[in-house]
Amino acid sequence: MLTNLQIADIFEEMADILEFQGENPFRVRAYRNGSRAIRDLGESIAAIAVSDPARLVEFDDIGKTIAEKTVTLVETGELPQLIKLRKEVPATVLAMMRIQGLGPKKAAVIFKELGVATLEELKTACEEGKIQALKGFGKKTEQMILDGIPLAAEAETRILWHDADQTAQALREHLETCPSIEKLELAGSYRRRKETIGDLDVLVVSSDVKQVMDRLGEFPGVATVLARGETKMSIRLDTKLQIDLRVVPARSFGAALQYFTGSKEHNVELRGRAKQQGLKINEYGVFRVEDGEETYLGGQTEKEVYDLLELPVFPPELRENRREYEWAAQGKLPELVELDDIRGDLHMHTTETDGSATLEEMVAAARERGLKYIAITDHSQRVSMARGLDPVRLRAQWKQIDALRETLPKSFTLLKGIECDILEKGGMDLPDDVLAEADWVLASIHYGQKQSRQQITERLLEAIENPHVTCIAHPTGRLLNQRPPYEVDLDAVLLAAQKHHTLLELNANPRRLDLNDTYCAAAKAHGIPIVVNTDAHAVEHFDFMRCGVLQARRGGLTKADVANTHTWLQMKKMMKK
């Protein structure tokens, strides 16, 4: 069965090829929108295509054509039209469009006029001066292409939000020394707290544009200045991260902040609504349009912009044009969970396995950070590389915990836990009688991640049904930029977790953030509480909680939806008996 991701990628590829071929841009966009709708769906589109294909067109951005193609894809595993398109435009040609400044039109000219079909051939063509000879091209374009090839050749890796955050903080401090800056804000996917970031968008109100741009040019690690105009400047850092600066008038700051925070899809929807009301929104403000005359209505703050559209100020994390407009219309915009709401952390390691801090150090660090309860969850024996615990060592650790508990105030709860592996052949890595003694049992898959969808799903279902397993840790196993999620029937996992009152983890490690935002939303829809855990292997890792909470917010989770915002006593009532 094809996953949503696989199907979404196929429609994305269709869009890429059609765009390259100069198709109607709205048709291209329709494919992209359809792809996105499928990618963001919290349930299996393939399953729907099999059981109830008529339901497909009920989803936004999926019409008759994409629904039919989805059914064909699920039934036959292929799409005749795509096979034909792939012959016309090989994937290596599409790779050329990853070069900054080279879009479908120019790429098509290069392919048609010179027969250049790979990045390697493109490099040669540039070096031989063949590109600048093409009509509409010149010396500078050729150089830009040549410069852009190495970056495009790298597999597309976006920077982790957590890493971008370091740069963002440094950039803010660097620019804030500029005396002419009155306001400064970081927008874009960084502000929306996406798990990975393509570039940083900086927005500034300043009386001296030149001073701000000069200052940006002095930011440590600047590799190249990509563009510099009257109000806009782009640079690229040695780390490959691109930074876009916009300088706007004060009365436009809110409009610009709204505009550059995006997402693009959220803004397209907003602009469409404005238009229906005879308004126009751009980065300079909200305007009334009458007889070709534009009157400025507002835009100093984001609130002014949304107020004029009679919409709430959406938290940036929700601005993805998923459900937020629908929620706003119903007056049911969720009050998103906040870092301060978190009371406990139920996934962490010590020096007993692969952690770098002792039990005592972890407890002290947790208390310093104001946590009210934690569970020590070292690895089980199967994880030999981390010196996982067998029953004897585990019980010895629990004895230590008993002793340590004597020294702790009543207001702090130290729980006996374990991160128990789900074995390759199925079943848990520790016997039931051992698990029964624990306060908290995480079950997780570390081995056999390449097994079939059916095998992995069965392993997870068995763990969920196990009466001693309280929570499934990092449920999809992905590592951002490194390893895709394992093949798993998440619909089945959600249904089983709902039925057996097994909780699901949102692992806050910035490389994991697993569950992702859409699955968090799906879990919420099933009434399954999410536990946000840091999986700390060192005391500093407790700070990952912030990343986990931001991801939970993107999933639309409220305080009530996150289990470890409750007291440990309250939480126990959410767990299986």
Place this chain on the structure above:
DNA sequence: GCCGTTTTCGGCCCGACTGTTTTCAGTCG
């Protein structure tokens, strides 16, 4: 290709910057 309290046809967000141009197309966000 998708969609509908203007519409089942005719729209589909909007502007900055660059390079190659003699007035604008392409690209990007």
